[in-house]
Amino acid sequence: MATVQSQPEMTEGGPPPLAQGTPERRILRSLAADRGAALGASYILLIVLMAALAPLLVKVSGWGPYEFDQSAVDPDMAGAPLGAWGGAGLDHWFGVEPGSGRDIFARIVYGARVSMLIAISATALTTLLGVVFGLLAGFHGGKVDWAISRVMDLLMGFPALIFMIAILSAIPAGNRAVMLVVVISLFGWPYLARVVRGQTISLAQREFVEAARASGAGGAAIVFKEILPNLRSTIIVLATLAIPGYIGTEAGLSFLGVGVNPPTPSWGQMIASSVSWYSVVPTYFAIPGAFLFLLVLSFTVLGDRLRAVLEPGGAP
Amino acid sequence: MLRFLLARLSGLILILLLVCVCTFAVFFVLSPDPAVQICGKNCTPELIDQIRANLGLDEPLLSQFLSFVGGLFAGRTYGAGDAATHCAAPCLGYSFQSSQPVWEMVTERLPVTVTVAIGAAVLWLLAGVVGGLISALKQGTWWDRGAMLVALSGLSIPNYVFALVLQYVLVVQLEWLPFPQAVGFAADPWQWFANYLMPWTVLAFAYASVYARLTRANVIDTLAENYVRTARAKGLPSHLVVRRHALRPALTPITTIFGMDFAGLLGGALITESVFGLNGVGKLTADAISSNDQPVIMGVTLLAAFFVVAGNVVVDLTYTALDPRVRVKSV
């Protein structure tokens, strides 16, 4: 007897249909089978390892991120690196910075720390704020919702980049990294909160919440036991997609000179310094540029695939 | 309709006021000694005292704030007697480093920023919307995959990196474009155009990527709608089905996003202008940041916020024009 089957969702180039098993295992298996997600995840892992093992790596490569090597630059050419490819070779794997002669490999490796730490901390803080305020606004409604939504409107209406720069340049140089995380999160949480709020509102109207209430569960219990678990995949997707944005933001702020203080290396700041040398030493902007680009790309692809797997039917 | 407009306008004023308060707080409350900050790098004790007196920094914060807000509407005079400088309304502040009212500095540079914004907008709308539409219609084909890969790259590459790559490849290596040089349009149209081509491309690449993905997703959604099925069942030719029934509804959310993006660009594309040496509001801001010219930063911030908030209102109004379901029912 012929049976009716629904038309399979074939997302071209995306993850294959979910296999059997527990949800987490299914998701991981789907992602592993997807080339894009696998590549992205591998690159991210590479960068994380690089950041974590930075001190070890620079011991192997021979130069620290703060050491100057004047022998590698040509004083007659305003400090241009000696040798082709920006001075890359066995001694300095990625070449040296013009002028200062600092090892680019070392600075890339330590720069990875800055990028990842700040982006992940900002994502964590943003997620915390976004979920808390989104839940509050969506669940309580009324005046609480009104107040929180107005604050969100206000924050989203600010020209964020300019304001971040303004705040960071007004504050005296203190713990830069912390301030960066705070400022970035301050302008980032409304976007997450908005989605959480919307989903909380629709979830709160569902029957299982009514049932929980009818059986005597209090507000907090409902939020934590009924609503939050259903928001899990949304939060994971949003957080994963927030990271590349924050990597870019931190790099941009460093590029503009309000990021981490020199001599702490940051990919964005390296690119800023490379601007005056771009025609002579293209590797100086190309290398950090490539690292940045690939990292943001990897997180975005991973986030996209996660969303395709966790929320079927939601187009990217 | 009128009541709606009034409500939105009062909301706008409220938000601008709040932005004012926040901006003011950031500069005059957060920083330990605004006078020193404002004074900038080449500072002298006399200049610091003068700034302090001019801006009334010894007065209570509230009166400082009121003077600032008052200056926005009625102009403001700094100092007294011979040293008095008048800053005409709207007084966004006075740059002591450049000895110019901020408003003047901004209006001098606004045409460049507007040119950047409009050129980029045209490019990104064409590339993004058309690209996204074609991708949606050819979903799953090589074109679609390729286009989305390009869009993904456009999203991921920071625009200053892309700018440097473009400059290196096009100007230094291939020599297709000349080095940027500031000229007026009348003087040398080709050079003028060449100056803007790369900034337009850099900005447009990033935005077009977002818009292509968005258009593709929206069109795929609308193509699956029941009313598209009805249109096909009526025997309408394919191009009408796509253009009239799938594209039009798909474009509505894109229009509103575009309004916000464009408004944001009017505040100055900081990074792009700096990288290409375009003398617009964005570069003004970037320069002010490096020289720590606080009044300029503050004034530009207010202006940018104004554009964003005003853009918000315009977008709301156009939404009612675009989506019949949102209109006030006349039945």
Place this chain on the structure above:
Amino acid sequence: MSSPSSAPLLEVEDLTVAFPSPAGPTDVVHEISFTLDPGRSLGIVGESGSGKSMTSLAIMGLLPPTARRTGRVRLAGREISSLPERQMRRIRGDRIAMIFQDPLSSLNPYYTVGLQIEEAYRAHRPNVTRRKARQVVVEAMERVQITDAARRVDHYPHQFSGGMRQRVMIAMALSTEPDLIIADEPTTALDVTVQAQILRLLRSVQQDTGAGLVLITHDLAVVSEMADDVVVMRSGQCVEYAGCEQLFSDPRHPYTCALIDAVPQLEDDVGELRAVGDAGPSRGGER
């Protein structure tokens, strides 16, 4: 069922629709055959997922690109199942018109109803002036008993009630004076009182124009009221094909009996309500 004197309007022979699936191609419609004469109505009845809507989409040539259709469909003797798309488009909306289930989602919210009816008409009458077309539109709306039609032509779908919207859909179908009307669950999304009105309208329209009507529904009551002949579908197959009176008085197939028994009657004792049993997966592939 088909009287020998008039040629049949619609002939469907061994129509099959298959979709690819992980288990290989799967039939959602399997070798359906029926005939419809001009001026008569055919009811296709079955549960969700039985393939009824797919059948109508297959006749219209509106199946999704992944579907594989085999079998023959003839309209007034002309083979339409093998027509190229361009020619099929000329028949669609002109000779065969379709009315869908949910008029709210089936009408484009961004355009006035007048425009949507007009484009149905002008797609097949390209040389008509806009003025004349608008006249036709207003007349069509009046024919389906939409009051104040001249003014409401410029209203948007969301400004109409559910029943009115379905009348708009019917007006849209009528504007080209089709030979065949296919109505897919036209009353399912409507209130019960409005349902009767719409069915009455459909029948009067059919009688006025002499068009053939294919009425797809899951509701046996609708079938008993409207159809001359009935096709009962289950899991993509036709399990019974008979004249309406005969179907209800002497059902042959056990599934048909079960369907009829499942309708609660006012006169009977309230005994056990028998479930119809497995009639195919509950996950419908119809929409």
